[in-house]
Amino acid sequence: MLSSRTLKAGFWTVGLILIATGSWAWIDRFLNGDRNANYGSLVPWGLWVAAYIYFIGLSAGSFLVSSLVYVFNIKRFESIGRLALYSAVVTLVLALLSISADLGHPFRAWHVLVYPNFRSPMAWMIWLYSAYFILLTLELWFVLRHDLVVGSRRPGWRGRIYRILVFGSNDDSAATRESDRQVVRILASIGVPLAVMFHGGVGSLFGVVASRPGWHGGLFPILFLVSALVSGGALLVLVSAIFQDGLRRNREVVLDLARLVLALLAVDVLLQISETLVGFYGNEPARVQNLRLIYAGPYWWVFWFWQLALGTLVPILLLASPWTRRNPLAAAVACGLIAIGFLAVRLNIVIPGLADEQVHGIVQAYNSARISTDYVPSVMEFTFTAGIIGIGLLLFGIGEWFLPRSSEEPAQEEVARVSA
Amino acid sequence: MAERPSDGAAPPEPGPTSLDLSRRDIVQRLVKIGAASLAMALGSGASLQPLLAGAEEVAPRKGRRRRYGMVIDTRRCVGCDACVAACKAENKTPPGVSYTIVLEQGLGERPDDRPLFMTKPCFHCEKPPCVPVCPVGATFKRSQDGIVVVDYDRCIGCRYCIVACPYQARFSDFGDNYPAVEENTPWASVPSPEYNQFRVRKEGKSPEGNVRKCTFCLHLQDENGEYDKASGRWPACAKTCTGKAIHFGDLNDPDSEVSRLLKERQAIRLKEELGTEPNVYYLL
Numbered sequence: 001m002l003s004s005r006t007l008k009a010g011f012w013t014v015g016l017i018l019i020a021t022g023s024w025a026w027i028d029r030f031l032n033g034d035r036n037a038n039y040g041s042l043v044p045w046g047l048w049v050a051a052y053i054y055f056i057g058l059s060a061g062s063f064l065v066s067s068l069v070y071v072f073n074i075k076r077f078e079s080i081g082r083l084a085l086y087s088a089v090v091t092l093v094l095a096l097l098s099i100s101a102d103l104g105h106p107f108r109a110w111h112v113l114v115y116p117n118f119r120s121p122m123a124w125m126i127w128l129y130s131a132y133f134i135l136l137t138l139e140l141w142f143v144l145r146h147d148l149v150v151g152s153r154r155p156g157w158r159g160r161i162y163r164i165l166v167f168g169s170n171d172d173s174a175a176t177r178e179s180d181r182q183v184v185r186i187l188a189s190i191g192v193p194l195a196v197m198f199h200g201g202v203g204s205l206f207g208v209v210a211s212r213p214g215w216h217g218g219l220f221p222i223l224f225l226v227s228a229l230v231s232g233g234a235l236l237v238l239v240s241a242i243f244q245d246g247l248r249r250n251r252e253v254v255l256d257l258a259r260l261v262l263a264l265l266a267v268d269v270l271l272q273i274s275e276t277l278v279g280f281y282g283n284e285p286a287r288v289q290n291l292r293l294i295y296a297g298p299y300w301w302v303f304w305f306w307q308l309a310l311g312t313l314v315p316i317l318l319l320a321s322p323w324t325r326r327n328p329l330a331a332a333v334a335c336g337l338i339a340i341g342f343l344a345v346r347l348n349i350v351i352p353g354l355a356d357e358q359v360h361g362i363v364q365a366y367n368s369a370r371i372s373t374d375y376v377p378s379v380m381e382f383t384f385t386a387g388i389i390g391i392g393l394l395l396f397g398i399g400e401w402f403l404p405r406s407s408e409e410p411a412q413e414e415v416a417r418v419s420a
Numbered sequence: 421m422a423e424r425p426s427d428g429a430a431p432p433e434p435g436p437t438s439l440d441l442s443r444r445d446i447v448q449r450l451v452k453i454g455a456a457s458l459a460m461a462l463g464s465g466a467s468l469q470p471l472l473a474g475a476e477e478v479a480p481r482k483g484r485r486r487r488y489g490m491v492i493d494t495r496r497c498v499g500c501d502a503c504v505a506a507c508k509a510e511n512k513t514p515p516g517v518s519y520t521i522v523l524e525q526g527l528g529e530r531p532d533d534r535p536l537f538m539t540k541p542c543f544h545c546e547k548p549p550c551v552p553v554c555p556v557g558a559t560f561k562r563s564q565d566g567i568v569v570v571d572y573d574r575c576i577g578c579r580y581c582i583v584a585c586p587y588q589a590r591f592s593d594f595g596d597n598y599p600a601v602e603e604n605t606p607w608a609s610v611p612s613p614e615y616n617q618f619r620v621r622k623e624g625k626s627p628e629g630n631v632r633k634c635t636f637c638l639h640l641q642d643e644n645g646e647y648d649k650a651s652g653r654w655p656a657c658a659k660t661c662t663g664k665a666i667h668f669g670d671l672n673d674p675d676s677e678v679s680r681l682l683k684e685r686q687a688i689r690l691k692e693e694l695g696t697e698p699n700v701y702y703l704l
Contacts (some may be wrong), residue, residue: 033629034577034594041516041591044579104577104592104629111576117557122580126555210694211549211586358588359540359690361523366504370516370594 007242008400009275011373015393022387025380027099038378040370042362043354047347047377048102053202054346055095056229057224058339060199061089061232063136063191065257070139070188080240086403087239090395092133097388121205128198139187141165142180146172147404155297161402166215178185192342199228206349214290214353220276231342233261234315234335241332243400251328258331258376262319264337269312286356293352298374302344303341311341323416438505484564486645487546488636489671489699490658491678491687492539496665499524499537503657503666507541510637510656512612514621515598517591519634520657521657539666540590542634543690543698544568550581550590557629565645565670566699567636572626581631586691587698595628613639621622636668671699 028071039046062084068074069081077084100106113130116123139239144165149172152162203224206215237257240250277285294303318324318334323332355373357363363372377385499522507513507520520541527533545560549567551559558574559581561567582590601607601621611618612627616639619627640653647653647668658666669676678701681687687701 004578033596034592035596037594040594041582042588044582102578104579104594104631105575105626108574108576111556111558111574115550115556115558115574117554119552120555120580122553122578123555205580209549209553209584210586211691311501354583358586359523361525362521362588365521365523366518368516370592370596 005019008397009394011242012394012397016388016395018386018390019388019394021383022385022390025382025384025387026143028380029384034104036378036380038369038376038381040372040375041366042371042373043351043375044359045102045350045354046375047381048098049389050346050350052099052102053224053349054201054343055091055098055388057199057228057342057346058091058232058235059088059095060195060225060230061230062091062236062344063132063195063232064229065236067188067192067195070143070184071192076256077253078365079250080236080257082143082300083240083243084141084236085136085143086399087236087396089136089140090399091137091232091235091393092129093395094388096133096391097391098385101384107399121201121208125198125201125205128201129192132191132194132198135187135191139191141167142184142187144404145169145180146177151404158402162404196225199226206353211358212290213284213287214351215349217275219271223268223271223275226264227269227342227345230261230264230268230370231339231345232336233257233264234342236333237261238332238339239396241328241335244403247328247332254328254331255326256377258319258335259326261335263315265312289356290352291354294348297352297355299347299351302347307341307344309347310337310414311344312338315341336386458467485563485672486670487667487672487699488565488567488647489544489678489701490541490655491667491681491701491703493663493665493667493681493685493703494536494538495703496663497522497537497539497661498663498665500662503539503662504660506656506660507634511614511635512610512621513591513632514593514601515596517593517632519589519591519632523651538702539657539661539698540587540589541636541655542568543587543696543700544634544636544701546697547695548698549584549586549694553580553584555580562638565638565641567638568633569635569638570631570633572617572619574629575626575630577631579631586694586696590631591632593627593630593632595623615639 030374037046037048065077066081066084066088068077069084084397100109103109112123112126118124146167148162149169152159152166152170154162200221206212206224207217207220208217218334237254240257241254276291279291291297315334315338318330318337324334355375356371432473501522503520504518507518511519513519520539523536523538523540525533525536525538527535544567548561551561551568552626554560554575556574556576558576559572560569560571563570570698577592579592582588583591608651609620614627614635619625621628639653639701640655641647642653647655649659652659655666655668658668667681671677671678671682673679681703682701685703687703689698689701
């Protein structure tokens with residue numbers, strides 16, 4: 001088995017390579033706007049929007065899992081509480097990076113805060129996740145505050161960074177620790193309905209559009225929430241298996257959480273089967289066309305190989321079969337596959353939902369690459385997203401170094417020495 | 421300025437002979453034509469203002485909410501695409517953006533199929549699904565005449581309105597340019613009259629990065645929100661239509677050409693089931 005050191009080195013290397021690749025795309029996007037992106041006026045949202053709802057789902061899911069610790073006080077998951085919050089912050093940052101590039105005028109994003117139209121689900125979503133971002137950062141800080149204060153007294157660069165992060169706080173008394181816990185509990189309790197609302201809001205952003213029969217319906221916001229829980233939970237299993245002594249420390253948690261993910265995945269699959277069967281049976285042409293595009297369109301393999309085989313069937317086998325279900329490594333691999341598979345779920349929502357003519361014959365009527373139902377992300381779009389994934393890997397790497405673990409446990413250096 | 425010299429120079433076009441013009445219409449036309457010729461004589465400027473104000477007192481339409489719309493006769497459309505070209509020339513739209521398109525359906529398998537050409541501008545729906553979804557309220561339906569517009573300086577380019585439009589009437593300007601309009605050519609500095617804003621195309625500046633759509637050429641309206649077919653202040657597609665298939669006018673005015681056509685002929689609107697109530701009708 002790979003030593004954790006090799007694994008971490010691999011993480012950093014891959015992250016840096018992806019960022020190097022992405023930086024070319026970021027410069028291109030900055031200089032040339034949307035010109036080198038392949039989305040158009042028929043498929044106006046593409047890879048970046050899919051990446052956005054993917055990351056934001058991971059964030060909402062991780063956050064809701066953290067509420068098991070900070071709201072419902074389930075001791076079993078205590079050791080991964082802060083990792084869950086940290087994952088929620090990181091993936092939210094990635095989501096915002098993905099979507100900001102998608103805007104035709106990214107530097108006008110503040111318009112939503114100044115000129116909001118509250119009849120728009122998108123305006124609601126942006127307001128809610130702004131609030132969620134603030135709450136999430138505050139909550140993470142209060143969770144870490146005590147350890148940051150203790151850490152800030154240490155010498156060296158780590159202590160120096162903690163001294164910045166404590167923002168002047170220097171109180172490590174038990175009473176303050178208790179009041180921190182209270183604050184965290186209150187914040188987390190507000191956070192749960194907030195996360196449900198904002199991610200349900202992302203789902204309704206799609207669900208309310210009556211002109212897109214593949215999305216339109218009351219199930220969509222619910223499907224988004226369940227998908228968020230599955231993908232966020234799965235990512236968390238993977239992250240807790242890798243970081244901060246991973247499996248050595250989190251063995252039981254990984255197994256427990258993986259079981260929870262399996263149950264949620266079953267619910268998610270059930271909802272998707274329901275959507276499919278009802279859609280096909282109803283035989284409404286546009287809805288059927290949407291389903292056809294998912295299962296037999298130009299991206300049929302995204303569903304059959306990526307979403308179904310890799311992201312659903314293999315993980316279910318690994319998590320449920322009697323030979324592997326008690327193996328934390330298998331659980332981590334299975335959840336890693338689920339987390340990757342959900343990017344396919346997101347792609348299958350966005351692209352087939354749009355890649356259909358709303359008025360028959362428009363593609364022939366106006367000859368332009370922008371007026372086309374065939375959408376293939378451009379190299380710029382791919383590398384842009386790869387770079388964002390690289391930032392994610394890097395942020396997790398940084399978190400691994402700087403995130404103080406619960407001070408009841410041995411300090412990081414000691415653990416590092418032991419494991420090395 | 422409402423009266424553009426080049427438009428005023430156009431000879432007044434005779435109305436469709438098949439339709440009876442009411443006396444009021446004729447008076448109005450005369451007033452307008454008079455105002456237009458006077459405008460030519462005096463040139464544009466403040467001196468025109470009192471004359472037009474006087475003309476408005478005669479016109480009974482003042483202060484009323486208009487509902488501009490189109491009635492498109494599919495039997496008259498020959499599929500020449502002149503409306504597409506006229507719209508491009510008028511609004512200076514870049515590649516990939518066309519405020520109107522002509523859909524074509526050839527003979528199909530079914531015995532009742534017949535070739536059909538259908539020009540399709542924005543329908544300026546009574547209940548436009550694109551408007552409520554805009555997160556910043558950049559696109560809205562004008563209260564005075566029902567035209568659905570985009571505020572280019574407010575729009576953030578999220579393209580949610582494109583997603584929500586059931587008629588694919590909205591287009592995103594990705595900053596592509598025709599080779600002839602690339603920088604340093606004389607055509608690169610020709611402004612678009614859209615919204616009377618006369619923007620010259622500049623990289624990264626609106627309307628690049630914005631969503632764009634048909635405006636019923638509202639820049640050709642005068643100060644009172646009136647079009648005038650006789651002097652050429654008329655949506656470019658309707659003005660140029662070779663088969664006279666595109667009829668434009670105020671659907672709130674029972675005497676307008678469009679209203680009368682709707683009374684006389686069988687008209688349909690697209691996707692009625694969505695409740696959008698388009699203001700563009702098709703005659704079959």
